[in-house]
Amino acid sequence: MGKYIVKRIISVIPVLFVVSIIVFSLLHLTPGDTASAILGTEASQEDINALNHRLGLDKPIIIQYVDWIGNVFRGDFGTSVASNNEAVSSMIATHFKPTIELAGYALMISVFLALPLGMLAAKFKGTVVDYGVSTVALLGISLPSFLLGLGLMMLFAVKLRWFPVSGYKPWSAGIELHIKSLTLPAISLGFMYAAFMMRITRASMLEVLNSDYIKMAKAKGVKESVIVTKHAFRNSLITVITVIGQSLIGALSGAVVVETLFGVPGMGSLIVNSIARRDYQVIQAVVLVMALLNVSINLIVDLLYGIVDPRIRLE
Amino acid sequence: MYEIDAGTLFFISKTQEEEFMKKGLKKVIALFLSMTCVMSLAACSSGDSTSNATKTYKSVINIAANQEAPSLDLMKNTTAIGRYICSGAVFEKLVTLNANSEPVPELAESINASADSSSYVFNLRKGVKFHDGTEMKAADVVASMNRWINGYSSAKTLVGTSRFEVVDDYTVKIAFTAPCVTFLSVIASSSQVAIITTASACTNEDSNGYLTNYIGTGPYKFKEWKLNDVITLEKFNEYVPYGDANASTDGWAGYKNAYATTINFYYVPDEATRVAGLQTGQYDCAFGLSSDTYDSVNNNSDLSTFAEQGGTNVLVFNKKQGLGANQLFRQAVNTGINYTDLNTVMAGKFFELGSCYMDNTQSYWVTDAGKANYNINDITKAKALLAQSGYNGETFRILTSNISNFDKLAEVLRQELVAMGINVTVTTVDWATFTSYRTDPTGYDLYLTSFASVSVPSQKVYFGSTYPGWTNDAQLTDYLNQFNSATTLEQAKAVWVKTQEYCWQTLPIINLGHYTASYGYSKKLEGSVNYQGMYFWNARVAE
Numbered sequence: 001m002g003k004y005i006v007k008r009i010i011s012v013i014p015v016l017f018v019v020s021i022i023v024f025s026l027l028h029l030t031p032g033d034t035a036s037a038i039l040g041t042e043a044s045q046e047d048i049n050a051l052n053h054r055l056g057l058d059k060p061i062i063i064q065y066v067d068w069i070g071n072v073f074r075g076d077f078g079t080s081v082a083s084n085n086e087a088v089s090s091m092i093a094t095h096f097k098p099t100i101e102l103a104g105y106a107l108m109i110s111v112f113l114a115l116p117l118g119m120l121a122a123k124f125k126g127t128v129v130d131y132g133v134s135t136v137a138l139l140g141i142s143l144p145s146f147l148l149g150l151g152l153m154m155l156f157a158v159k160l161r162w163f164p165v166s167g168y169k170p171w172s173a174g175i176e177l178h179i180k181s182l183t184l185p186a187i188s189l190g191f192m193y194a195a196f197m198m199r200i201t202r203a204s205m206l207e208v209l210n211s212d213y214i215k216m217a218k219a220k221g222v223k224e225s226v227i228v229t230k231h232a233f234r235n236s237l238i239t240v241i242t243v244i245g246q247s248l249i250g251a252l253s254g255a256v257v258v259e260t261l262f263g264v265p266g267m268g269s270l271i272v273n274s275i276a277r278r279d280y281q282v283i284q285a286v287v288l289v290m291a292l293l294n295v296s297i298n299l300i301v302d303l304l305y306g307i308v309d310p311r312i313r314l315e
Numbered sequence: 316m317y318e319i320d321a322g323t324l325f326f327i328s329k330t331q332e333e334e335f336m337k338k339g340l341k342k343v344i345a346l347f348l349s350m351t352c353v354m355s356l357a358a359c360s361s362g363d364s365t366s367n368a369t370k371t372y373k374s375v376i377n378i379a380a381n382q383e384a385p386s387l388d389l390m391k392n393t394t395a396i397g398r399y400i401c402s403g404a405v406f407e408k409l410v411t412l413n414a415n416s417e418p419v420p421e422l423a424e425s426i427n428a429s430a431d432s433s434s435y436v437f438n439l440r441k442g443v444k445f446h447d448g449t450e451m452k453a454a455d456v457v458a459s460m461n462r463w464i465n466g467y468s469s470a471k472t473l474v475g476t477s478r479f480e481v482v483d484d485y486t487v488k489i490a491f492t493a494p495c496v497t498f499l500s501v502i503a504s505s506s507q508v509a510i511i512t513t514a515s516a517c518t519n520e521d522s523n524g525y526l527t528n529y530i531g532t533g534p535y536k537f538k539e540w541k542l543n544d545v546i547t548l549e550k551f552n553e554y555v556p557y558g559d560a561n562a563s564t565d566g567w568a569g570y571k572n573a574y575a576t577t578i579n580f581y582y583v584p585d586e587a588t589r590v591a592g593l594q595t596g597q598y599d600c601a602f603g604l605s606s607d608t609y610d611s612v613n614n615n616s617d618l619s620t621f622a623e624q625g626g627t628n629v630l631v632f633n634k635k636q637g638l639g640a641n642q643l644f645r646q647a648v649n650t651g652i653n654y655t656d657l658n659t660v661m662a663g664k665f666f667e668l669g670s671c672y673m674d675n676t677q678s679y680w681v682t683d684a685g686k687a688n689y690n691i692n693d694i695t696k697a698k699a700l701l702a703q704s705g706y707n708g709e710t711f712r713i714l715t716s717n718i719s720n721f722d723k724l725a726e727v728l729r730q731e732l733v734a735m736g737i738n739v740t741v742t743t744v745d746w747a748t749f750t751s752y753r754t755d756p757t758g759y760d761l762y763l764t765s766f767a768s769v770s771v772p773s774q775k776v777y778f779g780s781t782y783p784g785w786t787n788d789a790q791l792t793d794y795l796n797q798f799n800s801a802t803t804l805e806q807a808k809a810v811w812v813k814t815q816e817y818c819w820q821t822l823p824i825i826n827l828g829h830y831t832a833s834y835g836y837s838k839k840l841e842g843s844v845n846y847q848g849m850y851f852w853n854a855r856v857a858e
Contacts, residue, residue, distance in 0.1 A: 031751045032745070033750045037750070038392070039391070039393060045754065045779075046468050047466070047468055054523070054524060055523070079522060081522070084540055084542065085521035085523055085525060085527070086542060091542060094541070094542065153587075153588070153591055157591060157595060158595055161595060164592075165588055165591040165592040165597050166581075166583055166592055167544075167597070168544060260585055262588065263582070265544035265582075273543055276746065
């Protein structure tokens with residue numbers, strides 16, 4: 001197991017290297033002017049040219065890449081050229097926290113909704129319960145998160161005043177404020193993943209419930225609840241864990257719309273704003289971090305396979 | 316010599332504190348315990364408050380902003396939101412504008428100008444404290460003003476090699492080789508603001524050349540900037556108000572007093588969210604309303620709106636090469652298009668037709684010179700001009716960005732030009748790409764953009780020969796030189812009238828009209844300065 005983990009970690013290095021080249025090339029081949037974005041619309045061309053020179057953006061792209069990757073190897077992601085000159089590593093740390101909290105909260109909502117409902121739908125296949133769950137799942141998959149978010153905002157924030165309309169409050173502002181500030185965005189984000197998980201759980205459970213060992217268990221007189229929760233659910237977990245892992249990656253990197261709608265200063269809003277400002281240092285670093293996260297989560301999911309199903313051995 | 320004295324204004328208040336979101340805990344827990352099993356925690360928010368006999372006021376003002384600036388160094392960054400947050404509240408200038416767009420003293424006690432406006436002596440207010448606790452002296456002012464000039468092309472063009480000098484601890488001067496009658500107006504208001512900070516702050520720049528520390532003299536000091544989240548200002552307790560506390564506000568000029576202890580400028584990019592926050596009271600003011608939401612805010616009995624001309628929507632021809640370099644072709648385009656339709660598709664009802672290049676917030680410079688060539692909308696005449704121009708079916712290339720409905724404007728413009736018999740292509744890109752593409756004269760014939768208000772006409776960047784569009788007209792340059800060297804404002808105005816008349820004949824750009832910047836705010840918000848934006852140094856919010 002240990003050897004397997006080390007091998008997987010080492011394999012991340014070339015992945016990140018390739019990602020860095022692709023991202024750097026794409027960004028610098030994309031037209032756009034950092035200095036204009038920094039100085040604003042009324043800046044003169046002389047001032048724009050001077051700033052581009054000062055930032056080294058008029059150097060050949062190869063030189064710019066070597067400069068950047070050299071600094072990255074030294075652990076220096078540089079400073080943001082378009083956002084108050086803040087250190088990129090500090091920006092990522094600041095913006096990662098709301099995103100991981102939001103993604104975690106959304107995933108928690110998804111799991112707590114999806115797993116029981118998916119199991120119920122499988123257990124009561126073809127009944128009203130099954131159709132009800134399938135309808136909810138279909139709605140969740142079809143409904144864009146911004147539309148759901150707006151609806152939740154209008155009902156729970158504007159009409160009922162239970163939650164703030166937007167903004168993020170850290171733990172330090174009080175646990176109540178913190179949870180309230182993240183609840184509507186988490187539901188908006190989590191509902192879509194919940195719907196997806198519901199369908200997968202239902203399908204996976206149905207497959208397992210129709211297998212021979214479940215029939216054998218029934219024949220032996222094992223209680224229905226034990227069959228569903230202990231035998232069927234555990235054996236369907238492999239698929240469910242995969243979906244949860246993918247959902248977490250999606251929630252971490254794809255919360256852009258929800259973060260923008262609810263004013264959550266997370267990684268999504270950071271990368272969107274950075275792209276608009278052509279803040280190359282930030283975009284490159286964020287993509288690298290996201291790639292690293294993606295690989296890490298996949299590794300964790302692989303390791304969980306072995307825990308959930310001891311028959312699986314990782315080598 | 317003549318002398319200008321400070322104007323004043325008056326406000327009275329006490330402050331108090333409140334936190335948003337302190338109710339509804341039980342509802343929240345009830346809803347989410349069953350769903351997530353994590354909602355059993357609770358915390359209390361609190362706010363201490365003070366009150367006077369009649370009204371109590373919150374200590375915190377919350378603003379929903381639609382932009383985030385790359386820096387709050389107003390000397391170098393031209394983003395409007397930076398000015399709304401810091402100009403006047405954090406940073407002050409030697410002179411500022413009154414409601415008639417006239418420069419009046421702010422950090423200067425008085426100004427002595429030579430008869431021909433070729434030199435200015437600024438007598439500074441004594442006892443003015445910076446936010447770092449030091450007193451403002453002439454060395455700080457000279458360092459700040461010279462940094463501003465060196466970093467601002469328009470100012471450098473205006474003053475040439477002249478720079479500020481220290482006369483004594485409380486006096487500075489600048490002398491020009493020629494008259495410079497608009498100099499005070501430019502100091503009072505420009506897209507790169509002539510703010511005063513400490514001499515040491517001026518030398519402490521980041522890698523972009525921006526100020527590292529935001530140290531001003533205003534009634535609020537910069538406290539914190541959480542990127543993509545909030546900029547917080549807090550009351551500067553050592554601020555010494557000046558002027559007459561009993562006088563009323565006059566533009567940006569007059570008596571200042573920080574009534575709130577904290578002002579938060581939240582970055583809320585989504586308009587629906589800003590408006591929803593305004594409706595719930597989470598925000599006391601929201602920037603950037605569009606015609607889609609303006610009515611819903613205006614019809615809310617708890618809310619109010621403010622709208623004013625914010626700048627001009629402009630079609631900029633590429634005069635370096637191609638069809639845009641042909642004056643008759645430009646006149647054909649101008650003659651055939653329908654200004655009302657073009658403005659409407661961009662801004663709904665948030666625009667005002669008007670031939671003046673300057674906005675009515677700079678009332679002194681407003682003129683309708685050249686209006687005969689404004690909004691003609693005569694396709695027959697346009698076709699005749701097109702024939703005269705020698706147009707032979709070449710493709711007319713329009714470059715636009717996808718922000719602020721410029722893409723829609725481009726499409727309507729394309730249809731109108733096609734109706735005149737012009738072959739048109741439209742390239743729509745994001746803003747950063749747009750700013751890059753428009754520097755390439757081989758890539759387009761016309762681009763669409765808008766320009767914010769400026770204090771004097773010569774600051775219009777599109778008059779410059781190096782600005783994309785490349786206006787390089789000897790007569791226009793001569794007019795601008797005459798304008799800059801005028802010895803009196805009346806003389807400058809007369810030159811400006813001739814300049815605008817000339818521009819409507821030669822059409823270096825087409826000024827479509829004035830866009831309206833609009834804001835929504837709670838009726839509990841009092842004392843905001845609504846002049847060329849909304850400012851909050853005297854603002855307070857009733858409970």
